[in-house]
Amino acid sequence: MTDVRVPAPAPGTAASDGDEASKPPAWGHRTHAWDEPHGWRRFGRYALLVVITVAVLFPVYTTVVSAFKPSDKFLVNPLVPDSFTLDVIREAWTSGNLGRYLFNSTVVAIAITTAQVVTSLLSGYAFAYLRFPGRKIVFYAFLATLLVPLEATVFVNFQTIESGLTLPFSLPLIGDHIPFGGLNSFQALIVPFLATAFGTFLMRQALLDLPSDLREAARLDGIGHLGFIRHVAVPLVRPTLAALALFTFLSAWNQYLWPSLIINEADANTVQSGLRVLSKSNLDQPNLVMAGTVIAAIPILIVLIIFQKQLVRGLTAGAVKG
Amino acid sequence: MLAPSAFILGLFIVYPLGRAVWLGQQRCNAFGDQCRSNGFDQYLDIFTSNEFQSALRATIILTVITVPLGLFLGVGLAVLADKHLRGVGFFRTAFSSTIATSVAVASLMWLFLLQPSVGALANIDWINSLFPVIKDPGLLQDPDTALPSVAMSSVWAGLGFTFILVTASLQGVPRELHEAAAVDGATGTMRFWKITVPLLAPTLIFVVIVLTTRAFQTFGEVDLLTNGGPRPGNSTTTITYFVYGEASVIASDPGLQAGGAVLLFVILLFLSGLQLRGLGRRTDLG
Numbered sequence: 093m094t095d096v097r098v099p100a101p102a103p104g105t106a107a108s109d110g111d112e113a114s115k116p117p118a119w120g121h122r123t124h125a126w127d128e129p130h131g132w133r134r135f136g137r138y139a140l141l142v143v144i145t146v147a148v149l150f151p152v153y154t155t156v157v158s159a160f161k162p163s164d165k166f167l168v169n170p171l172v173p174d175s176f177t178l179d180v181i182r183e184a185w186t187s188g189n190l191g192r193y194l195f196n197s198t199v200v201a202i203a204i205t206t207a208q209v210v211t212s213l214l215s216g217y218a219f220a221y222l223r224f225p226g227r228k229i230v231f232y233a234f235l236a237t238l239l240v241p242l243e244a245t246v247f248v249n250f251q252t253i254e255s256g257l258t259l260p261f262s263l264p265l266i267g268d269h270i271p272f273g274g275l276n277s278f279q280a281l282i283v284p285f286l287a288t289a290f291g292t293f294l295m296r297q298a299l300l301d302l303p304s305d306l307r308e309a310a311r312l313d314g315i316g317h318l319g320f321i322r323h324v325a326v327p328l329v330r331p332t333l334a335a336l337a338l339f340t341f342l343s344a345w346n347q348y349l350w351p352s353l354i355i356n357e358a359d360a361n362t363v364q365s366g367l368r369v370l371s372k373s374n375l376d377q378p379n380l381v382m383a384g385t386v387i388a389a390i391p392i393l394i395v396l397i398i399f400q401k402q403l404v405r406g407l408t409a410g411a412v413k414g
Numbered sequence: 415m416l417a418p419s420a421f422i423l424g425l426f427i428v429y430p431l432g433r434a435v436w437l438g439q440q441r442c443n444a445f446g447d448q449c450r451s452n453g454f455d456q457y458l459d460i461f462t463s464n465e466f467q468s469a470l471r472a473t474i475i476l477t478v479i480t481v482p483l484g485l486f487l488g489v490g491l492a493v494l495a496d497k498h499l500r501g502v503g504f505f506r507t508a509f510s511s512t513i514a515t516s517v518a519v520a521s522l523m524w525l526f527l528l529q530p531s532v533g534a535l536a537n538i539d540w541i542n543s544l545f546p547v548i549k550d551p552g553l554l555q556d557p558d559t560a561l562p563s564v565a566m567s568s569v570w571a572g573l574g575f576t577f578i579l580v581t582a583s584l585q586g587v588p589r590e591l592h593e594a595a596a597v598d599g600a601t602g603t604m605r606f607w608k609i610t611v612p613l614l615a616p617t618l619i620f621v622v623i624v625l626t627t628r629a630f631q632t633f634g635e636v637d638l639l640t641n642g643g644p645r646p647g648n649s650t651t652t653i654t655y656f657v658y659g660e661a662s663v664i665a666s667d668p669g670l671q672a673g674g675a676v677l678l679f680v681i682l683l684f685l686s687g688l689q690l691r692g693l694g695r696r697t698d699l700g
Contacts, residue, residue: 134499141494145508151523151570152511154534158526171537215419222415230416237427239686243631243654244679247672248430248437257425284426287419317415346516348634349658364634367518371525371638378526378533385522393514403513404582407575 159383166379184370184383192359193366194391197345200281200362204344205337211287212336216295217321221307234289242349250353253280276360281351285344291336298332299325331405338399339406345392363388431679438673449669460673465663469656470681472561472649477629479565480572484625485618487569488576493606496584506581513574517634520571525639528553528563554640557649564635564650571635572628576621583617584610623689630682633658653678 158170162177185191218224219231256271273279302325310320326333351365361369370384396403438460441452460466495505512520527534530552535541542548547556553563587610595605611618633654636642641661642651656662657674664670 137494137499141499141505144491144494145505148512148570148573149508150534151520151527154527155523158534167532169537170532171534211418211422214415218415230420233428234419234423237423239683240427240431241627241631241679241682243633243657244434244675244682245427245430246658247668247675248433249426252425252430284422287422289419289423292419348517348637349654352637353658364516364518367522368638371522378529381522382526385519388516389514389519392516396514404578407579407582 155382155385158379159386161379163377163379170379180379180383181387184380184387188370188374188380188384189358189361189366190363190370190384190387193361193363194387196278196281196361196366197363198391199278201341201344203278203282204285205341207282207286208288208291208340209333209337212291212295213321213326213333215287215292216297216299217317217325219292219296220299221317234292237289238293246350246353249284249350253283253354275354276357280354281347281362284350285347288340291340294332294336295329298329302328331402334399334402335405338395338402341395342392342406431676434672434676434679437669438676440669440672442667442669452669456669457673457677460670461677465651465656466653466674466677468648469651469653473630473632473652473654475561476565476568476632476652477626479562480568480629481622481625483565484569484572484576485621487573488580488621489614489618491573491577492580492584493610496581506577509577510574510581512571513578515571515574517571518638521567521635521638524563524567524570525554528639530555551644555644557644557647560640560644560650564632564639567635567639568629568632572625576625579617579621580614583614587613619689623686626685626689627682630654630678630685653681 154171157173158166159180160173160176160178161170162175162179165175215234219227219234253272254275256269256274259268259270262268272283306324307320310324315323345362346364347362348364348368351362352368355361355365358369367381367384367388371381374380437449439452439454439456440449441456442449491509495502495509515523528548530536530549533552535548535553547553547559553559591609592605595609600608630652631654632652636650636652636655637659640650642648642655642659643661644650651659651662653674656664657671657678659665664674
């Protein structure tokens with residue numbers, strides 16, 4: 093729980109010279125930087141940092157300690173790590189169903205991430221390079237969807253997913269009814285999030301930042317739209333793509349409201365709605381719930397440790413380009 | 415190329431919003447069916463109802479606690495851990511760590527922390543004797559402390575996000591500026607307000623927007639920590655919980671639920687309008 097690091101080089105306001113910032117300052121050979129506190133002030137600052145760290149990590153500490161304590165010992169003194177067992181973790185994994193939930197969440201988050209990277213690239217490219225009638229109106233319509241919170245649409249989306257979509261006309265191959273899998277299906281968890289305006293604008297901006305002759309040169313070489321995206325644009329906008337992918341993966345993984353509404357069968361839950369079920373049906377066994385919480389937190393912890401760099405980019409993308 | 419995105423956004427954002435506006439003026443029977451039009455002044459009825467007003471009040475209190483406190487802690491800790499201290503990396507890791515928790519994970523940690531009989535705080539004697547409410551009836555069970563406790567869990571969960579963003583943009587503040595000001599005799603406090611804050615302004619505004627929106631969308635914390643209770647009074651029923659919570663009074667009334675969802679959208683729209691105006695005025699600082 094404690095291992096997510098803030099990468100030293102930070103894009104933030106100055107994304108381009110992040111590498112400069114990571115080097116030690118020029119006066120690094122001295123023992124103290126000019127603004128480094130020393131003496132009592134130094135001690136005071138450390139003391140303050142330690143106190144706050146203890147406070148911030150306290151909920152994590154109590155969670156981890158209780159997750160690894162046998163149930164009988166847990167009730168006597170839940171705060172002291174005087175005994176250790178994996179039994180509770182094992183119970184959460186099997187009868188608590190956490191293993192199944194992790195699998196479901198992984199499938200859903202990967203599917204949403206993959207789809208959003210593709211749809212964002214395509215629509216971002218369309219807004220960046222294509223001229224078509226009604227372009228402005230569509231552009232502002234996309235922009236406007238950013239203002240609509242999930243909470244306003246979830247209600248009707250529930251009905252759409254539950255009963256499918258009946259079209260007023262018949263499409264080849266599909267017919268006039270799109271079923272969407274119904275409640276408790278993977279499709280239900282995935283389909284509403286296949287595309288976002290956020291991703292569209294992020295990719296549009298990244299594509300517009302490419303040198304303008306590039307598209308022209310590719311066109312003269314006879315490279316079409318999709319060829320340009322695949323072979324020229326993708327390698328160049330890879331950092332933005334990675335940030336978008338991480339941001340999307342985390343958002344998909346952390347969804348709470350949507351899965352807890354459309355899932356009512358135990359096996360179909362994601363990690364988040366599964367934790368909800370675990371908590372509400374085991375109020376008398378907090379250590380089992382805490383064990384589930386530990387299991388649920390570990391994959392994201394690993395993802396964040398691997399992709400620290402993209403995390404800051406992903407978080408600041410909203411600030412700079414949203 | 416636009417078709418996939420346009421189809422999804424149209425079907426899952428534009429259409430449901432329009433349909434919710436239509437459904438929101440319908441009145442249904444006790445079983446939630448046989449709905450019929452009740453006129454658009456139903457929105458006014460919902461808005462002025464005691465239940466919605468109470469949810470709005472809870473949401474605003476939550477916002478008033480979490481946004482300033484979250485901003486203060488995020489900026490404070492980022493500045494505190496920005497100095498060239500040995501081992502500062504450890505503290506940064508600790509302060510960022512809550513970014514790894516989802517709403518469910520963070521809320522369940524706090525549920526155990528605050529649980530009145532076997533919970534963590536209830537097992538520390540000196541804290542208990544200072545605040546007897548922790549054991550009886552429990553911070554989440556007492557109508558006066560329930561909402562602030564939910565807010566604390568929210569602030570904790572959001573700390574990592576704020577800390578990482580502010581720390582990242584602090585690195586963009588040139589040290590030469592601080593050094594030059596220090597040579598001219600500016601104290602640390604003066605430099606913080608005259609150099610750090612103006613240069614961080616765009617980030618701080620972004621953080622305020624995100625924290626405010628998040629507060630108005632609070633659902634998971636309430637669902638897991640209090641179920642909208644303690645009852646009666648429902649002091650932690652936020653607007654989102656009022657609309658979607660399984661223990662909400664309107665849980666089986668689709669017309670009122672849709673109406674509440676639309677009102678939430680209108681309120682958020684109003685807030686983002688305010689914030690965009692503020693943003694337009696303040697960006698010249700950055």
